[in-house]
Amino acid sequence: MEPLVKRENFDGWTQLTLNRPDKLNSLTVGVFAELRAHVEALATDTTIGCVVLRGAGKCFSAGHDLGDIAEGEKVPSRGWHSETLRMLEMLPQPVVAAVHGHCYTGALEVALACDFIIASDDARFGDTHAKWALTPIWGMSQRLPRRVGAATAKRLMFTADMIDATEAVRIGLAEYAVPRADFEREIESLAKRIVANSPFSHRANKRLLEATDGGLLDAGLNWEVEHSEGVGPDMHARIAAFTNRRK
Template sequence: MHDLVLRRDEAGVATLTLNRPDKLNALTPQVLGRLHEHVDAIATDPSVACVVLTGAGRSFCAGHDLEAISDGDHDAQAEGRAVDAVERLPQPVIGAIRGHCLTGGLELALACDLLVATESSRFADTHATWGLVPVWGMSVRLPERVGVQTAKRLMFTAGRVSGTEAHALGLVDQVTVDDALDETVAALTTEIVANSADALRIIKALLRDSTEMPRRRALDAERTLPYGLPADMADRLGRSPAPRG
């Protein structure tokens, strides 16, 4: 069997590609298990400063494989942990979206830090269409992105929105013409990787902490430097021009 999730590393960027293009990269327990393995390996890999998650072929992900659900071949807890693992990667994670990004695929995309989509991509939560309910985080992460009222509309209607519309809603961070996705994502990763990898990890951890504790506590915690200082701080400051005036 071909690898269900491909990993490619280049210049500090690890690209993970869902690899079931004939099925529009629909998610099965096996796909999510393989994704989780890659994510766990990347989490402790100091050579990786940024991660890109994308799909092979013409779609990011058409959602949970409905045949697997019908056959009872699914484990909501294990599958949810795989999605959580993407969110908890210490490195910044960019979702590169073309084509379909539906339901379970949208839940996976929402675990990324930044989303870049093509204008013609299609986003939707179709749980209600199939008599299903979210178990991988949609009811938490979608309102965090777009607000409760917009999340209700998207989830209640199961309506599809384009990449352009998704950008206007705040669901995606950047939208590109269809043939410029790879170029746009590469430019973004270049900007990110130019920064201190240690600083990026610490900043991401602080941002995560701030959502998981009361505001006053988060402010106080930040000032204690809970994750220390970046190992390359002194080196980078030594190369910086002296402040003026």
């Protein structure tokens, strides 16, 4: 039986793929359970320097499986989905959402729990909670305004409008977009560029950003000085390699 979330390891990075292509990778409790298991394993895996989350087939994900909602899905505990996405967000490695095709509502909440989003030029984003008389419980009301600003978040949430990759980049939802034909190459290139840098710095920087997000500038500057983790164990080797190349 095919996994609902497939893990593939490459040279220093991992790709997690939402794997229900026949259902447009719609999100069920089973999908979240497998995603959570992978996240738990990655949290202590020091061989992995970057995580890419994407979808199989035609799209990233069409969102929360409405059939599951209608049938009254059984979750292990209150807030379990949100807790799972917070675990994803708190991974020590950089986590990139690579979005092509549909990325709606619950799927957008999953993508927003990643450090940033890159998009294929065929990507479409939207929050349709209001269309179905639902309210978010996976993090939309908190992460979307932090990413795009309160007014833009309200516009997207109130209208349930779909936006394309160009608009997603314009408002800061996605970092950049590439043609669909180049998407696979860009995912690999981006992951390699990330893992080429110090995993110590990545982990330390994520902790600094997390601790000071949304706070006052002076408090954040003080936090950075007081809680800087200094230099990593790979610093001397990296500097030596650079200076040796110049000789």
